[in-house]
Amino acid sequence: MSSASISGPSRLQPLLPTRSHAARLRRALDRIVLPCLLILAVAGCRGESPADDLPVQVQLSVAPTPPIVGPNRLVLDITDVDGSPLDVAGVRIEGTMTHAGMVPVFDTAMPQGDGRWVVPDFDFTMGGEWILFVRVKLPDGREATRRHELNVVGRPGAGGES
Numbered sequence: 001m002s003s004a005s006i007s008g009p010s011r012l013q014p015l016l017p018t019r020s021h022a023a024r025l026r027r028a029l030d031r032i033v034l035p036c037l038l039i040l041a042v043a044g045c046r047g048e049s050p051a052d053d054l055p056v057q058v059q060l061s062v063a064p065t066p067p068i069v070g071p072n073r074l075v076l077d078i079t080d081v082d083g084s085p086l087d088v089a090g091v092r093i094e095g096t097m098t099h100a101g102m103v104p105v106f107d108t109a110m111p112q113g114d115g116r117w118v119v120p121d122f123d124f125t126m127g128g129e130w131i132l133f134v135r136v137k138l139p140d141g142r143e144a145t146r147r148h149e150l151n152v153v154g155r156p157g158a159g160g161e162s
């Protein structure tokens with residue numbers, strides 16, 4: 001057994017270029033990945049990502065907040081891109097979750113005037129992350145779909161997913 005090979009600069013030398021190369025690569029990745037994450041975070045906060053380019057914005061509020069398993073009141077304020085109330089022909093809601101075997105929940109909103117539509121008792125059938133597709137039918141028959149995500153909290157004995 002020789003101890004001469006334990007500490008020799010010649011053994012460490014090959015590691016240095018590799019490490020700095022890895023650091024350069026990581027810095028380059030940070031430059032690409034970080035902005036992407038920021039964009040995702042902003043989109044997630046807004047809870048809305050248009051699937052079409054129709055000039056329709058939907059602002060969703062839920063009572064109670066956070067929403068609970070069981071009936072909840074959905075209030076949808078529908079505007080054009082400038083924030084002015086939009087005259088629409090009808091609003092349908094589809095609620096679903098990402099896991100397999102989920103039965104979607106469908107409902108229809110009722111007009112309250114000034115672009116506001118209400119679903120009095122939208123039934124969240126279980127707790128967890130829900131995706132709401134708000135389908136806004138325009139007077140000319142075209143339909144805009146806006147997606148909102150919200151976390152439904154379970155109630156004891158109400159069948160929530162923990």
Ligand SMILES: [Cu+2]
Nearest residue numbers: 097099102126
């Ligand atoms: Cu579910």
